[in-house]
Amino acid sequence: MMQEVVNVKDRMLLLAILTRSLELFSGDWAKTICYIAGRKMSEVMDVGECESVEDCLEKMSKVSPWWVDVFERLSDNEYLVIFRSCPIRQTHYTVCTKQGGALCQVTHGYIESIISSHLGRKVRLILIHAGPNACLKRLVVS
Amino acid sequence: MDYGSILKSLNDIIVAMDSAIKEFWKSYNGMMVSTGRVFGNEATKRSLAEDVDGLLKEIESFIPLKFEVSGDKIKVRKCVVRDLIEEGVLDKENTICPFIKGFVSKMFESVGVKVVCENCEVRIL
Numbered sequence: 711m712m713q714e715v716v717n718v719k720d721r722m723l724l725l726a727i728l729t730r731s732l733e734l735f736s737g738d739w740a741k742t743i744c745y746i747a748g749r750k751m752s753e754v755m756d757v758g759e760c761e762s763v764e765d766c767l768e769k770m771s772k773v774s775p776w777w778v779d780v781f782e783r784l785s786d787n788e789y790l791v792i793f794r795s796c797p798i799r800q801t802h803y804t805v806c807t808k809q810g811g812a813l814c815q816v817t818h819g820y821i822e823s824i825i826s827s828h829l830g831r832k833v834r835l836i837l838i839h840a841g842p843n844a845c846l847k848r849l850v851v852s
Numbered sequence: 853m854d855y856g857s858i859l860k861s862l863n864d865i866i867v868a869m870d871s872a873i874k875e876f877w878k879s880y881n882g883m884m885v886s887t888g889r890v891f892g893n894e895a896t897k898r899s900l901a902e903d904v905d906g907l908l909k910e911i912e913s914f915i916p917l918k919f920e921v922s923g924d925k926i927k928v929r930k931c932v933v934r935d936l937i938e939e940g941v942l943d944k945e946n947t948i949c950p951f952i953k954g955f956v957s958k959m960f961e962s963v964g965v966k967v968v969c970e971n972c973e974v975r976i977l
Contacts, residue, residue, distance in 0.1 A: 714855040720916035720932045721862040727915060728869060728951065731891035735883075739876070746872035751864055775861035797861045816865055 722801040729813045740812040748819020752827070760828040763789055763851065770824055778821065787852065790838070793817070793845040809840035825851075863941045866948075873947040880947045888954025895955070896962035904976075907963050911956060919974075926974040934972060 732740035755774060760766035764780050771777045777795035784790060793799070798817050802809050818835045826833045832852045839846040877883040895914055901907040908919045908926070918930035928934070933949055936942040953969040960967045966977040 711855070714859060717935070718855055718859050718862065720935075721859070721866060723916055724932050724948070725862065725865060725869070727891060728948065731887045731951065731955075732873075734894060735887040735890045743872050743876050744869070746875060747865065747868035750868040750871050754864075775857060797858055797865065800858065801862070816868070 719804060722804045725801055725813065726805040726807050729811070730807065733812050741815045744812045744815035745819040748816040748821075749823040751816070752820045752823035755824065757824060757828065760825075763825060763829070763849065766825050766828050767791065767821075770821070774820075776817065776821070781846065784848075787850060789849040789851075791835075791847050791849045793847065794843075796845065799840075799842075799845065803842065809845070810837055814840075821849075825849075863936070863939075866936065867941060870942060870947050881950050884947045884950040885954035888951040888956075889958040891951075892955040892958025892962075896959060899959070899962055901963060903963060904960075904965060907959060911959055915952065915955065917952070917956075924976050926976070928972040928974070931972065 729740060729744060732743060736743075755770070757766065757769045757773060760769060767778045767780060771779075775795065775797045776793065779792050779794060780789050781792040782790040796817060798813055799809065801807075801813065807813070814837070822833045822835055829851065834850045834852070836848040836850065837845065838848055873884065874880050895910075899907070899910055901910045904926075905921075908921070912918060916930070916932040917928060920927045920929040931952070933942065933946065933952060936948075937944055937946070942948070956969055956974060957967055960974070960976075968975045968977060
């Protein structure tokens with residue numbers, strides 16, 4: 711158990727310094743690299759058949775470490791989604807780094823890729839609020 | 853979420869980052885050494901170390917590494933990347949090893965020591 715805790719902390723620290731270094735070295739390209747990483751993660755994730763955004767998020771939350779809910783449906787193509795559980799946010803709070811940076815793009819790439827591959831439509835996530843226990847984002851389907 | 857599943861998801865993210873860097877930079881080796889050196893440069897601004905012993909302690913506080921000094925050789929006793937390779941999570945040809953190599957060599961240069969990092973070993977020149 712103790713070894714697992716150490717391993718988790720080490721890996722979180724590695725992820726944080728790797729992303730921070732990429733930001734220092736390549737500026738905004740770090741966001742692109744993290745976004746690609748998120749998309750790559752989604753390629754190996756099998757969510758099954760999905761009919762809607764809500765359905766997709768529910769099924770994805772069951773098989774991945776992210777737990778995402780639709781908080782409010784703003785229109786047919788716009789949703790407010792709440793990220794209740796996220797390994798990236800846990801990383802930020804464990805190693806004391808700022809939320810909303812390049813590392814958060816892993817989450818964006820992952821969620822956008824999963825939904826767009828299942829619904830066949832382009833999806834975009836926009837950060838509204840990053841909090842300690844949950845993040846609120848706007849999901850736009852176009 | 854239990855520690856086992858968060859560990860697995862973190863491993864997946866690290867593998868995805870490694871793969872994304874390889875896709876982004878075809879010549880990732882040199883780029884990642886430079887990235888490590890840039891981070892090392894930032895770290896040396898906050899460094900108070902004046903000798904090798906103090907520097908090793910500082911590096912250990914920055915990244916998950918543990919060193920063992922024997923003569924003019926400094927062996928890496930514990931390394932998070934080596935753990936990931938031994939667990940079969942990362943390939944031996946990964947992008948994080950050159951990053952750590954660049955970081956460590958830049959840190960050593962801050963105390964006026966030139967080093968060569970090879971096979972989990974730091975050799976002072």
